[in-house]
Amino acid sequence: MSEALAPVVVKEIPPKAADLSAWYTAACLKAELVSYSPVRGCVVLRPYGFGLWENLRTHLDARFKATGHENAYFPLLIPESLLLKEAEHVEGFAPEVAWVTQGGSETLTERLAIRPTSEVIIGTMYAQWIESYRDLPVLINQWANVVRWEKATRPFLRTMEFLWQEGHTAHATAEEGREETLRILELYRDFAENVAAVPVYAGRKSAGERFPGAVETFAIEALMPDGRALQSGTSHDLGQNFARAYDITFVDADQRIKHAYTTSWGVSWRMLGGLIMVHGDDRGLRIPPKMAPIEAVFVPIVRSGDDRAIEVCTAAAERLSLAGFRVRVDTREEQPGWKYSEWDLRGVPVRIEIGPRDVDAATATLARRDRDKNDKDQRRTVALDRLAEVLPELLSDIQASLYAQAKAFLESHTYVVQDRAEFFRLCKDRAGMVDIAWCERAECEALVKAETSATTRVLRPLEEASATCVVCGEPAKVRAYFAQSY
RNA sequence: CGGGGCGUGGCUCAGCUUGGUAGAGCGCUUCGUUCGGGACGAAGAGGUCGCACGUUCAAAUCGUGUCGCCCCGACCA
Incomplete structure (x- = not known):
């Protein structure tokens, strides 16, 4: 169709x-x-x-x-005198500390910092x-x-x-x-x-x-x-x-x-x-099951004169809830399609549709958020009494698939680079994680930042001792991921 | 904090140039018909245009200030 x-x-x-x-x-x-x-x-x-x-x-x-x-x-409040004791710490946080200077109608003799940490x-x-x-x-x-x-x-x-x-x-x-x-x-x-x-x-x-x-x-x-x-x-x-x-x-x-x-x-x-x-995707959030406030949402589909699905959903949800699942039944008076979109937007990993056909057959239709609507595997129908058994596999499969997608992205956007010009271009283009042998000199990092607004993200040990810094040619001390950051 | 944009019913926005005290769609309420990927009909409710001051007979519209949001940059979890 x-x-x-x-x-x-x-x-x-x-x-x-x-x-x-x-x-x-x-x-x-x-x-x-x-x-x-x-x-x-x-x-x-x-x-x-x-x-x-x-x-x-x-x-x-x-x-x-x-x-x-x-x-x-x-x-929450930290007396100024205490804050001043560690010089580097104070200097680092000074620009972003909020101060309480007054209590009631009295001006405080010592200001109180609202903790920045x-x-x-x-x-x-x-x-x-x-x-x-x-x-x-x-x-x-x-x-x-x-x-x-x-x-x-x-x-x-x-x-x-x-x-x-x-x-x-x-x-x-x-x-x-x-x-x-x-x-x-x-x-x-x-x-x-x-x-x-x-x-x-x-x-x-x-x-x-x-x-x-x-x-x-x-x-x-x-x-x-x-x-x-x-x-x-x-x-x-x-x-x-x-x-x-x-x-x-x-x-x-x-x-x-x-x-x-x-x-x-x-x-x-x-x-x-x-x-x-x-x-997330164009439809909204996609929350990994382990983090999802709602792991599965029931959408009962009623027809005029046939609202059996509501009871079936409620009973099934109660069983799953007792079994430790985080579920919800959406009994609002909206069109099913409207609810699908909303729960898609909110990123609930699994949607459980139960309509008249399911009620008759004692089945439920499961739709997984990590798959596209056009994907044949997005939906599958299972026997109602097998929900508690099917759901854990499905959730863990979604968890794994979301991780795999993210991992693939990270890997395909990590560039191991030898060439200086290419390094600068990738940093400037916000290409991803740019992995180079690096000298670990502050001046070198500052230069890269000034040129590309990228900085080192994390460093790790160098494998080959003889390597030179891709940026400045000095002896390299570490491998570094460079990237622009939030 | 610098550059740019924006602020009008719950949401998205029109109206502002050429002042005359507000409109649309969606949403909301009620009733009915619907219901497997954002339904339809009918009847309703809801804002004084971010805030303040100013100009004017008259301000959503003009001016100044202020608060907030978004984008780009600098700074930072």
């Missing part, structure tokens, strides 16, 4: 390829993830968006707990709590909001107030601190790839991209469809820098007083933005 070939028309959002920015903003708003608020640069996270955030939180939190971390909560307040507390090597390590995470006075904002990717988690740990030795930093980096990579289905490059940051006050910063970097990289999680080895500034000392087994080694690491709701851009 010719109508089977008619394109799915999405009125709410523009095509993704034509203008990623416009698509992205519309998708976030129309899928009801966020709303703009009366506060500049601050969005409201709506229930569906919060559902996404909750799934991120659930998965990451479980991983934190499994690696021995505990949750705690620290104050919590190293300062947490380090101050650690100084009080840690006395002995027996108190170490301290492994604490906090789920919190932070504020950074941003000049340009976009939902999830950059907002003035955002939700994140920040882990802060203290250790007895440099080795343990580094070990922790890398453990978390791997934890983030695992989460990004196996839960968010977003393939990343993980590695060390260049000195220029390092967190203010850190000895070394590691990150995971994802690639967006427009060829720009998105830093999606960072893990910092702070060495003894913060321990010195905030006086975090302990008596070691050898009876000597030493500064602790601290780390900090964070993932924000920015990762949701990455997930949206990486997986």
Whole structure:
């Protein structure tokens, strides 16, 4: 039938390829993830968006707990005097700190910073709590909001107030601190790839991209469809820098007083933005099942005088719900086609249609969001009593297919380059991740940035010792992915 | 923060040049017919044009300021 070939028309959002920015903003708003608020640069996270955030939180939190971390909560406000103790840190964050200068009608004698990150307040507390090597390590995470006075904002990717988690740990030795930093980096990579289905490059940051006050910063970097990289999680080895500034000392087994080694690491709701851009299509979001607030939505199809499908859907949904699936029944009085489009837009991985034909045959028709409407395999009909058995395979298949598509994109947009001119062209064209042997010199990175606005994303060890820097010809020290970034 | 664009019922926008206190489509409400990829008919409701000040007999329309959003750049999770 010719109508089977008619394109799915999405009125709410523009095509993704034509203008990623416009698509992205519309998708976030129309899928009801966020709303703009009366506060500049601050969005409201709506229930569906919060559902996404909750799934991120659930998965990451479980991983934190499994690696021995505990949750705690620290104050939002930080006295200025505390903030000033770590010079590099202060300097790094100064331009984007928001201040409280008045309480009620009184002007404060000391300004209070609204935390842009919590190293300062947490380090101050650690100084009080840690006395002995027996108190170490301290492994604490906090789920919190932070504020950074941003000049340009976009939902999830950059907002003035955002939700994140920040882990802060203290250790007895440099080795343990580094070990922790890398453990978390791997934890983030695992989460990004196996839960968010977003393939990343993980590695060390260049000195220029390092967190203010850190000895070394590691990150995971994802690639967006427009060829720009998105830093999606960072893990910092702070060495003894913060321990010195905030006086975090302990008596070691050898009876000597030493500064602790601290780390900090964070993932924000920015990762949701990455997930949206990486997986979405012209019909809207495509949420990987593990992150989906709703894994499957039932759409009952009624006829006049025949609304049996509603009861059948409700009963089936209840069974699935008891079995641990996140499902919803859409009983609204809209046309089925209208509902299909809306749930497509909102990215629900599986749609379960049940109409009179299904009711008669005791079947359900499953449609998968990762396939196109014209794909013969988009829909399949299964026996109602086999839903709980079919759904897990289908969901995990969708999860895998979304990851595979994203992975293929990342790989096909990663360019191993030897030639200087080609390197500059690819960087300038926002082609993707440009992989070169690099000298690791700040001047060299600055030059590339000035010429192309690309910077290093992450670095990794060099295989061949004799290689020279593709940019400047100096001896290469590492391999580096260069890209423009968000 | 620099350059550009925009702000009119819930949404998308017209009206602004040549001032005379608002229109369309979609959505919303009610009733009926429909319902397997964004249905149809009928009857309704809803805005004083982001905000402030100014010019004028009169401002959505002109001027100044301000707030917010989008795009490009610089800066940053």
